[in-house]
Amino acid sequence: xxxxxxxxxxxxxxxxxxxxxxxxxxxxxxxxxxxxxxxxxxxxxxxxxxxxxxxxxxxxxxxxxxxxxxxxxxxxxxxxxxxxxxxxxxxxxxxxxxxxxxxxxxxxxxxxxxxxxxxxxxxxxxxxxxxxxxxxxxxxxxxxxxxxxxxxxxxxxxxxxxxxxxxxxxxxxxxxxxxxxxxxxxxxxxxxxxxxxxxxxxxxxxxxxxxxxxxxxxxxxxxxxxxxxxxxxxxxxxxxxxxxxxxxxxxxxxxxxxxxxxxxxxxxxxxxxxxxxxxxxxxxxxxxxxxxxxxxxxxx
Numbered sequence: 001x002x003x004x005x006x007x008x009x010x011x012x013x014x015x016x017x018x019x020x021x022x023x024x025x026x027x028x029x030x031x032x033x034x035x036x037x038x039x040x041x042x043x044x045x046x047x048x049x050x051x052x053x054x055x056x057x058x059x060x061x062x063x064x065x066x067x068x069x070x071x072x073x074x075x076x077x078x079x080x081x082x083x084x085x086x087x088x089x090x091x092x093x094x095x096x097x098x099x100x101x102x103x104x105x106x107x108x109x110x111x112x113x114x115x116x117x118x119x120x121x122x123x124x125x126x127x128x129x130x131x132x133x134x135x136x137x138x139x140x141x142x143x144x145x146x147x148x149x150x151x152x153x154x155x156x157x158x159x160x161x162x163x164x165x166x167x168x169x170x171x172x173x174x175x176x177x178x179x180x181x182x183x184x185x186x187x188x189x190x191x192x193x194x195x196x197x198x199x200x201x202x203x204x205x206x207x208x209x210x211x212x213x214x215x216x217x218x219x220x221x222x223x224x225x226x227x228x229x230x231x232x233x234x235x236x237x238x239x240x241x242x243x244x245x246x247x248x249x250x251x252x253x254x255x256x257x258x259x260x261x262x263x264x265x266x267x268x269x270x271x272x273x274x275x276x277x278x279x280x281x282x283x284x285x286x287x288x289x290x291x292x293x294x295x296x297x298x299x300x
Contacts (some may be wrong), residue, residue: 014048015059017058026054030047037130040289056073060078062079062257064081066090075217076104083108087218089152106297121217129196136203138230141204141267142204143201145222152213153192175200177191193231201229202231206234209226209249210236228283250262259292
């Protein structure tokens with residue numbers, strides 16, 4: 001083989017190359033999914049100031065949940081972590097906690113309890129639907145999503161709330177696999193939808209959002225997807241959600257009678273309860289890549 005025919009790996013000249021580490025996909029699929037879910041190609045500076053990589057040429061890293069990357073080869077100040085699960089489901093163990101202290105500069109978690117550094121109680125930028133390019137006519141009043149799951153308090157409450165809604169005449173479209181558990185032909189049961197679809201949000205004025213658990217700073221795609229579709233959330237979950245989205249939601253309290261009353265008020269008086277939501281403003285809060293450098297510890 002001629003010396004001049006040898007092809008060496010191309011090294012990107014983009015100064016900040018970020019590798020996202022998680023446990024349930026291969027590196028290239030992870031990269032492509034993150035680029036889509038967080039609309040990276042619409043962010044000024046992507047592919048110029050920073051980019052995602054699926055290779056070993058990374059200068060920075062993001063660790064999702066409790067995945068421990070083999071042979072992490074960069075300074076901890078260039079490593080951050082996001083807890084995409086609520087703390088009780090995260091699977092934190094002494095091994096990962098020790099690893100985080102040694103290898104991660106900052107780790108964002110919904111509630112840290114007695115965990116010290118690098119764990120910080122902040123929103124952890126959970127993956128969600130991409131921001132909608134345009135918002136269609138809001139010609140439907142309210143929607144709700146629930147699954148078959150029942151093992152967390154939020155799962156159970158969603159089932160109770162669906163049962164209560166079906167005893168009323170409230171015009172709420174109910175989506176999700178949980179519809180298969182309801183033995184009735186009620187036309188409000190819309191059944192399943194394609195993952196990452198905006199169908200349960202795009203034409204609706206309101207969307208009922210119940211988190212799986214109520215923690216200080218944990219909130220999920222349940223409210224984010226609604227906000228990015230400029231659909232007013234009727235919400236129960238994150239205890240400090242007002243710090244992120246003040247006056248952008250209608251609050252529930254987890255009591256069936258109260259919450260049905262609140263939902264009814266929203267439906268009967270939408271002009272009073274519907275919030276003014278700008279999807280671009282929401283995106284600035286929930287998309288970590290818009291100001292990605294600010295999330296990493298200062299390097300001096």
